[in-house]
Amino acid sequence: MCNKYIWLAAVSAIFMTASTSSIASETIKPVAAYQAPLASKVLLTDLANFDNQFLTAVGERGHILRSTDGSHWQQAQVPVQANLSAVMFIDKQHGWAVGHDATILSTSDSGTSWQIQQFLPNLDKPLFDVYFRNQNQGIAVGAYGMFYRTNDGGSTWQPEFHAELLSEDDQDYLLELQETDAQAYAIEQGVILPHFNRVFADGNLLYMVGEAGFAAKSTDFGQTWQRLEAFYNGSMFDIARTPEMNLLAVGLRGHAFRSVDQGNSWQEIALPNHATVNSIVTDAAGHIYLLGNAGSFLISQDDGESFSDHSLADGKAIVSGLVWQDKLILVTEIGIKTINLSELN
Template sequence: MLKRNFGIACLLAVMASGGAVAADYKGPLEVPAKVNTQFAQANRLTAVAKAGNALVAAGPRGHILVSENGGQSWSQVPVPVSSDLVAIRFLNATHGWAVGHDGIVLHSADAGKTWIKQFDGKQAAAVADAHFKRAMAAGDEQAKAFESFVTRFVEEGADKPFLDVLFLNEKEGFVIGAFNTAFRTRDGGKTWEPLFWRVENPNSYHLYALATHAGELYAAGERGLLLRWNREQERFVALASPYQGSFFGLLDTGKELIAYGLRGNVYATSDGAATWRKIETPAADSAVGATNLADGRYALVTVGGRILLNKKDGSGFDLLPARSPMPYASVAAAGGQAVVAVGARGIRVETINGQTVQEK
């Protein structure tokens, strides 16, 4: 009897301990990013953007780094969450947003030096539920068709990543992500509204990229999905697509809108997406990042570690030699004839004219 009672006591102690551990557990939305600049810049990074004269890079575990000397040195900055970050974008030299897993939206008002949380997946679920109930009460037939989608979104909680963010000005901005996840703010990120039933994406394909061109807002995604925001209807309207593979990014070059993605496919339009022309590339691996350069050209990076520079006549690309390539995820102009590319093993600074690569 003593042995049996001792065993039960041990079992209860283990159960109690497990309950305490579970109660004490804090997820990435509650835990700030750990600061270790050397570790952060040498490991995987997924996004980089220019903020005035600074460069800001982001990646897993809530890591955000800032460089004020063209990528030659970096400092990690505090971030209030440790969620994996996927995309970062600056509206101007000071205001920027970073988004990623757990439905996180971060905002900086000082060129990336400090960050606050504006939105997360838990809030997104609550907001979606409240908006949907109001839409149903108002007899919104478009919303009604998304009843099962919204129910699932709310039940699953903060598990949907945001994959891109774009602000049209300091007030109006959009975030998009996996499985047709899309939200808009009209007050600089203080409040958000779901756009699920305002996106012509019946198969709920992933939404990967946002860009503006000639005053219009575009989105791109899985299976060749291309969309344009119709401001009068307040919805993303599907466009005829020149390619049925996924588009991972969009770039406004000023003259054209570039869509790039799977297997190195690149297309350009200069007539509001009425027609597209294919631009041949010397790479068969997926293009995942792009940036405009000071001389009017633009650069693409691929998951195979290639950097492509478009020819000035727009007819194709030159493959830039890389001394120590790695799988890339994003690229940003670093001033002059240099770019900063980030990926699986941290940061590389590419001097285009000298054709040299520096590993950071």
């Protein structure tokens, strides 16, 4: 089964260069997500935990689910049916979710209800991740280098194009187009950058990974980026710190890489299967869990130097997950699954 980025990425080649100030397209109006009794048993793509007080899961058709115990889930009121790909909370009340049609949703009531901050169905591009460092400053990233920033809590979102993430040849090519063919230049901006799949905040640093071996870091909250030396030519879907503060990056066809020098060099890790890895989860005991397609579920007890295979028998894709109290809560292509940590360790 494909990973969530392929599920959500029905993308076009046209990039919207004008700034957007929230709310919906004038030509295609949003339709509220249906209240579905089985919403917790269909494709879900991301999960957020705020301070062990509540869980929020997002997924296809605008489904957003909330739980205070990890077992019982209530569907929130959501004003769009766009497939959603990521969710985060900055405090108990305020959260954001992003997804297809460059959708950005916000909540100010702990995820009970959601409002549209951006909805651009004519753009037909998915956002894949969102990160806020405080209640006002946030970024959202997605397909073909799509990058939006807000400094007012999402009341307005401004698109950015980060040419420093291109090769020197591509930068020269774009500069020539800008001088000779403005229309072609605008179109090319929308396809020349790779997909930005995941943003990882590490103190004052941001790391970002994506398509075709793309990896970069920023020291100024994404105002400028330094592209890392390529260490793999396939797509990467997650990056995280290990318990011993090394870096781990994972992606397509069971590829995983570990860096002990802040991303300056990477060593490939031999995994016990070749399923695409979608997410990295760690727990307080120092275990690392890799979650992936075909039920792939791998565990490391040595800071990511090696992994053992505990893949789920049903073979269904695990898209993301997190540790909740004494359980591992997973979001999968068939909804929520729960694994007791005591059964694994």
